[in-house]
Amino acid sequence: MKAIRGATTISADTPAEIKDAVGELLIQMREQNGLTDENMICILFSNTSDIKSAYPAKAAREAGFYSCALFSSLEPEIEGALPLCIRVMILAEIENPVPVYLRGAANLRKDLKKFAVALDGPSGSGKSTVAKMLARKLNILYLDTGAMYRACALKAIGEKVERFTEDAVAPLIENISLNIQYTDGAQRTILDGEDVSEKIRRPEVSMAASAISALPCVRKKMVEMQREIARKMSCVLDGRDIGTHVLPDAPFKFFVTASSRVRAKRRYDELRQKGYDVEYDNVLQEIEERDYNDSHRAFSPLRQAEDAVVVNTDEMNAQEVLDFIVRKIQEKV
Numbered sequence: 001m002k003a004i005r006g007a008t009t010i011s012a013d014t015p016a017e018i019k020d021a022v023g024e025l026l027i028q029m030r031e032q033n034g035l036t037d038e039n040m041i042c043i044l045f046s047n048t049s050d051i052k053s054a055y056p057a058k059a060a061r062e063a064g065f066y067s068c069a070l071f072s073s074l075e076p077e078i079e080g081a082l083p084l085c086i087r088v089m090i091l092a093e094i095e096n097p098v099p100v101y102l103r104g105a106a107n108l109r110k111d112l113k114k115f116a117v118a119l120d121g122p123s124g125s126g127k128s129t130v131a132k133m134l135a136r137k138l139n140i141l142y143l144d145t146g147a148m149y150r151a152c153a154l155k156a157i158g159e160k161v162e163r164f165t166e167d168a169v170a171p172l173i174e175n176i177s178l179n180i181q182y183t184d185g186a187q188r189t190i191l192d193g194e195d196v197s198e199k200i201r202r203p204e205v206s207m208a209a210s211a212i213s214a215l216p217c218v219r220k221k222m223v224e225m226q227r228e229i230a231r232k233m234s235c236v237l238d239g240r241d242i243g244t245h246v247l248p249d250a251p252f253k254f255f256v257t258a259s260s261r262v263r264a265k266r267r268y269d270e271l272r273q274k275g276y277d278v279e280y281d282n283v284l285q286e287i288e289e290r291d292y293n294d295s296h297r298a299f300s301p302l303r304q305a306e307d308a309v310v311v312n313t314d315e316m317n318a319q320e321v322l323d324f325i326v327r328k329i330q331e332k333v
């Protein structure tokens, strides 16, 4: 069991303000921590003594938190303390608690100021492996943007789209029901209500993802969703254009790379381990084709951001890559 902290403030002591602020806080805590009726045990609230118009716990029920126990209390009256503040602690059966401090309460934990880490690079360079480790270490969210393009590709394959053109794909993408959820810190990709997190890893989806991701209608929609997530919370994002296009102002940018032969060997081992009957030469050819597609498309191609730190992982294991990246981040803060 873990404890997750959160806090928010209201601008006036009214039931409407309390409902709005508490609802916003709890929904973000639920999203960022993968909370469910099953894994949530209780929510403890404390409010400063200048809040008298409604119970924060009542706002929790109104926001849909029915099944867990709620408890309210009064914060000690300390001189100079932040006024009109509601603090929350949730106990839940999860692995990696992500604290959430909103509105005026963001100043309570300046160390939690929102930031993004961009990890870009070609297939098999180790981005997602190190992104997961880094997110766990920094206690922030990991967003696998490749999974989103893979889901678009799976949708188009399912709809039997033969050629990925703007005309054929735009209507599918406009109304796509794509949700990114987190279960115990792991990203789940939900397409049209189905958890497709495993299906999108199939080799045929990889090539299709590379092709469909070249379409501006697809990129526009996915980039909007990625920015919306990064606006709300600190995260590590891995992809092809995070540092150059999605979040050009990200304070930490890395370009993770390795030779195509090393990357192909890693992907080959991974696919074999998963039971796919693949040949090394075919995997290498596919990786090189994908490198070419991803870096030659007209719209936001794969390229190193000028201010990104290059990490060549040819001779490094995943832990060494993580240590290098953490050191670079620490040097900058």
Ligand SMILES: Nc1ncnc2c1ncn2[C@@H]1O[C@H](COP(=O)(O)OP(=O)(O)O)[C@@H](O)[C@H]1O
Pocket: 121, 122, 123, 124, 125, 126, 127, 128, 129, 130, 266, 267, 270, 313, 316, 317, 318, 319, 321
């Ligand atoms: N530094 C590394 N050294 C050796 N193998 C690695 C390294 N980083 C990742 N791997 C392995 O290589 C494969 C591809 O890594 P992955 O993180 O999926 O790459 P990407 O997200 O860049 O496509 C995975 O099987 C992973 O376990």
Ligand SMILES: Nc1ccn([C@H]2C[C@H](O)[C@@H](COP(=O)(O)OP(=O)(O)O)O2)c(=O)n1
Pocket: 122, 123, 124, 125, 128, 145, 146, 147, 149, 150, 206, 209, 210, 213, 214, 238, 239, 240, 241, 242, 290, 294
């Ligand atoms: N930010 C991103 C992420 C992925 N893509 C495209 C390009 C890739 O070939 C596909 C699949 O990406 P993904 O990162 O899942 O692929 P790998 O795990 O590196 O093999 O999506 C992209 O264009 N932009």
